[in-house]
Amino acid sequence: MRRCSHRFFSDPGRPPASGGSVEELIADIALIFHWPPAVLLEMELAELRMWRELAVSRWNDINRVAE
Template sequence: MGHHHRFFYDGQHAQPDRASIEQIIADIAFVFHWRLADLLAMEWEELLMWRGLAIDRWNQVNAPPPHK
């Protein structure tokens, strides 16, 4: 039985620290292949929105096959 990876950081921090921001930026860049300069130009709320979409995409692609 294979492992199906899921993102684990929930991104629900009112005042993000540098490690949180770097983690979120890395997740978005990994899924969408965006440039760092583009991600650094985004506001925190926008990063959280795109990270949520990145989580959705990752989980859809890596979901276990349906049981029959």
């Protein structure tokens, strides 16, 4: 399987996992876990940040370039 050579979530222009708007957190989580926004809008900010960190980890693991 071919892996991507870039790391979407490590783009220097993106806010860190603990920052950014609620909309950015929701978009990143939904991209990886395919959860509907209605479910994510019910979560507290701390929970959204935790799930985004997990989404970042999953994305980077899946798209890691073999050395």
